[in-house]
Amino acid sequence: MAEPRLIEISPVTRVEGHGKVTIHLDANNQVDEARLHIVEFRGFERFIRGRLLWEVPVIVQRLCGICPVSHHLAAAKAMDVICGVDDLPPTAEKMRRLMHYGQVMQSHVLHFFHLAAPDLLFGFGAPAEKRNIFEVIKENPELGRRAIAMRKFGQDIIEATAGKKIHGTGAIPGGINRNLPVPARDAFLAVIDEMCLWAQDALALARRYTQEHDHLVAEFASFPSNHMSLVRDSDGALDLYHGKLRALNAVGGTIFEKLDYARYHEVLVEDVRPWSYMKFPFIKELGPEKGWYRVGPLARMNTVSFIDTPLANAALAELKQETSGAPNNSTLVNHWARMIEVLHCVEKIRELLHDPDLQGTDLRATGQRREEGTGVIEAPRGNLIHHYKVDENDTVTYCNLIVSTTHNNEGMNRAVKDVAVKHLSGQERITEGMLNHVEVAIRAYDPCLSCATHALGQMPLQIELFDADGGLLDSRQRSA
Amino acid sequence: MTSPDFTFVIDGRAIPGKPGQTIMEAADAAGIYIPRLCDHEGLRHQGGCRVCTVKAAGRSVSACTQPAAPDLVVESETPHINKLRRDLVEMLFHEGNHLCPICEASGNCELQAMAYRLDMTAPTKMPYLEPCRELDVSHPDIALDTNRCISCGRCIRASQDVDHKGVFGYVGRGIHRRVAVNGSDLAHTDAAVTDHAISAEVCPVGCILRKRVGFATPIGEREFDHGPIGHEIEGGSSD
Ligand code: SF4
Ligand code: SF4
Numbered sequence: 001m002a003e004p005r006l007i008e009i010s011p012v013t014r015v016e017g018h019g020k021v022t023i024h025l026d027a028n029n030q031v032d033e034a035r036l037h038i039v040e041f042r043g044f045e046r047f048i049r050g051r052l053l054w055e056v057p058v059i060v061q062r063l064c065g066i067c068p069v070s071h072h073l074a075a076a077k078a079m080d081v082i083c084g085v086d087d088l089p090p091t092a093e094k095m096r097r098l099m100h101y102g103q104v105m106q107s108h109v110l111h112f113f114h115l116a117a118p119d120l121l122f123g124f125g126a127p128a129e130k131r132n133i134f135e136v137i138k139e140n141p142e143l144g145r146r147a148i149a150m151r152k153f154g155q156d157i158i159e160a161t162a163g164k165k166i167h168g169t170g171a172i173p174g175g176i177n178r179n180l181p182v183p184a185r186d187a188f189l190a191v192i193d194e195m196c197l198w199a200q201d202a203l204a205l206a207r208r209y210t211q212e213h214d215h216l217v218a219e220f221a222s223f224p225s226n227h228m229s230l231v232r233d234s235d236g237a238l239d240l241y242h243g244k245l246r247a248l249n250a251v252g253g254t255i256f257e258k259l260d261y262a263r264y265h266e267v268l269v270e271d272v273r274p275w276s277y278m279k280f281p282f283i284k285e286l287g288p289e290k291g292w293y294r295v296g297p298l299a300r301m302n303t304v305s306f307i308d309t310p311l312a313n314a315a316l317a318e319l320k321q322e323t324s325g326a327p328n329n330s331t332l333v334n335h336w337a338r339m340i341e342v343l344h345c346v347e348k349i350r351e352l353l354h355d356p357d358l359q360g361t362d363l364r365a366t367g368q369r370r371e372e373g374t375g376v377i378e379a380p381r382g383n384l385i386h387h388y389k390v391d392e393n394d395t396v397t398y399c400n401l402i403v404s405t406t407h408n409n410e411g412m413n414r415a416v417k418d419v420a421v422k423h424l425s426g427q428e429r430i431t432e433g434m435l436n437h438v439e440v441a442i443r444a445y446d447p448c449l450s451c452a453t454h455a456l457g458q459m460p461l462q463i464e465l466f467d468a469d470g471g472l473l474d475s476r477q478r479s480a
Numbered sequence: 481m482t483s484p485d486f487t488f489v490i491d492g493r494a495i496p497g498k499p500g501q502t503i504m505e506a507a508d509a510a511g512i513y514i515p516r517l518c519d520h521e522g523l524r525h526q527g528g529c530r531v532c533t534v535k536a537a538g539r540s541v542s543a544c545t546q547p548a549a550p551d552l553v554v555e556s557e558t559p560h561i562n563k564l565r566r567d568l569v570e571m572l573f574h575e576g577n578h579l580c581p582i583c584e585a586s587g588n589c590e591l592q593a594m595a596y597r598l599d600m601t602a603p604t605k606m607p608y609l610e611p612c613r614e615l616d617v618s619h620p621d622i623a624l625d626t627n628r629c630i631s632c633g634r635c636i637r638a639s640q641d642v643d644h645k646g647v648f649g650y651v652g653r654g655i656h657r658r659v660a661v662n663g664s665d666l667a668h669t670d671a672a673v674t675d676h677a678i679s680a681e682v683c684p685v686g687c688i689l690r691k692r693v694g695f696a697t698p699i700g701e702r703e704f705d706h707g708p709i710g711h712e713i714e715g716g717s718s719d
């Protein structure tokens with residue numbers, strides 16, 4: 001009788017937390033269960049205890065080498081609350097928004113061109129040597145040139161608002177430490193129209209790909225789920241920087257609406273499973289089986305009522321048409337959604353650059369100190385929650401973070417399982433194509449794994465096939 | 481009767497000296513910067529850190545304490561001496577816990593600026609002690625992160641000689657010698673945020689912190705964003 005088998009996929013490098021996929025086969029070589037293991041973040045919540053409150057927005061940037069600005073801003077928002085500031089001076093809020101749009105833009109561009117484009121252009125089954133940005137540039141030099149220029153534009157915005165491209169200091173409790181001088185503004189204005197055109201082209205590429213591969217998109221890691229994000233309080237518009245929480249179910253029914261994010265712990269439960277360091281959040285009233293949800297670009301396209309910039313809003317309408325207005329549950333549509341957000345960010349940046357408030361000098365507000373504060377932001381990868389308590393000596397006594405990768409934990413596990421069931425079951429040997437499909441499913445969520453996002457175009461992977469007693473049946477390795 | 485002014489030589493340049501001046505004071509006046517950490521304007525010389533080491537008449541001496549003398553020949557900016565200085569600065573990074581990207585002193589910190597000036601670009605292979613002492617946050621307006629203290633003693637001298645208080649003192653010996661407050665914690669001393677010892681200029685690193693200042697100064701406007709450490713002295717040179 002055939003024994004149940006365990007397939008293990010683990011990244012070789014462990015730079016910033018690491019992930020590992022184990023696929024459990026039953027005796028008939030059918031996928032029984034698939035698990036994505038991620039080790040990250042918990043140590044950090046302890047490390048931050050005892051530090052001074054104004055250090056936190058700077059320290060938290062070390063959580064993630066890929067989207068430090070999102071942590072910077074979420075922590076700063078929580079510290080605004082703790083410092084008793086509910087309304088920032090307009091210059092401060094607009095500078096932070098500018099920083100955030102620059103960050104989302106550069107992160108999405110990086111993901112799309114460097115990580116997704118090789119898969120999309122050459123197919124998931126293509127050999128590893130082919131699936132990287134260098135091959136994309138070789139075949140399409142103009143696309144490569146634009147990718148680099150757009151990413152640089154986003155990074156330059158970050159530098160102009162935070163002082164540095166990485167580990168800046170711009171946002172401080174109650175405000176910002178700089179404004180945008182006119183020469184810097186004019187340098188951005190000089191290229192913003194070009195950015196807008198390129199963003200539209202990239203969006204068209206993502207849309208075309210999705211529509212041309214509708215069959216693949218419909219079956220690849222596509223499954224119903226709830227969706228959650230911030231939306232603008234006044235009208236439900238897409239708002240990446242601030243708003244109230246909204247959650248919808250797989251067919252668009254409201255689960256909660258206009259929820260003050262400081263009350264996140266009343267509606268979300270963070271489930272712990274013995275095999276994973278990363279928690280599994282779910283919506284309390286629905287329970288762990290039905291209450292899990294997805295966050296990120298596609299979740300946002302599903303939750304928002306509309307987008308308040310015209311080009312991105314028209315693009316959203318096209319995306320919504322695919323599902324006749326209902327939530328879209330296909331993992332791969334994230335790429336399309338991501339490029340709609342790039343266009344939205346470019347439009348928002350343009351709007352802000354024309355706003356004289358960016359040259360204002362009232363940068364910081366103060367207020368009555370509070371003990372507790374929560375800051376939430378829509379980061380490139382989705383909703384990001386920072387929650388702190390601070391004692392009367394100004395030091396942090398409690399910290400709880402829910403990062404996008406954690407929100408998406410269940411969704412990513414389901415995506416891996418879905419792909420595994422369709423592509424791995426019944427296979428005797430581990431093939432490169434099998435690895436690639438699992439990798440593409442994880443990567444569509446853009447998790448904060450160095451292995452998933454640092455290596456240009458390919459994750460260093462190790463896959464091992466065990467029998468029930470732990471004996472090695474087959475092994476395959478690929479390094480970046 | 482006072483002795484007359486004289487000249488002596490630093491790195492081949494003849495510069496004027498006055499009786500009673502140290503080599504460093506005469507060099508400063510002539511626009512020549514000699515690296516330093518424990519010495520600070522307005523405080524008595526201590527001669528502790530040795531970063532100001534120069535060769536005078538063939539002997540290694542601390543420029544902050546050694547008197548200038550007629551016709552003395554001093555070497556300062558030589559590869560050999562700068563290597564020695566770099567080694568000393570490196571050791572300070574090994575003894576403390578310095579993570580500049582999260583430190584609010586970054587850009588204003590003399591230790592960091594000295595490391596840049598001396599070309600300390602890569603970590604060494606030696607182990608880092610990385611102490612994890614708890615912060616002293618007891619005082620309403622002042623915080624202490626002694627993991628970054630370089631035991632320069634500037635706060636001790638400022639508190640004693642300028643503030644006439646004695647908030648800080650040394651405890652322990654040798655490599656274990658470090659600065660502590662004279663009380664169970666800072667709240668139990670008579671330290672005030674207006675003390676000279678607490679002012680931004682006295683502590684060269686991010687150890688003595690004035691609460692709620694944090695990262696209010698943007699990158700680009702911090703002290704050493706304007707030039708390397710010593711540039712004000714060098715910029716003041718007549719040639
Ligand atoms: S005290 Fe200076 S050297 Fe130490 S971490 Fe702070 S900036 Fe860096
Ligand atoms: S606390 Fe600052 S001034 Fe005092 S000895 Fe330490 S480094 Fe020097």
Ligand code: FES
Binds near residue numbers: 517526533542
């Ligand atoms: S500056 Fe002379 S010994 Fe420290």
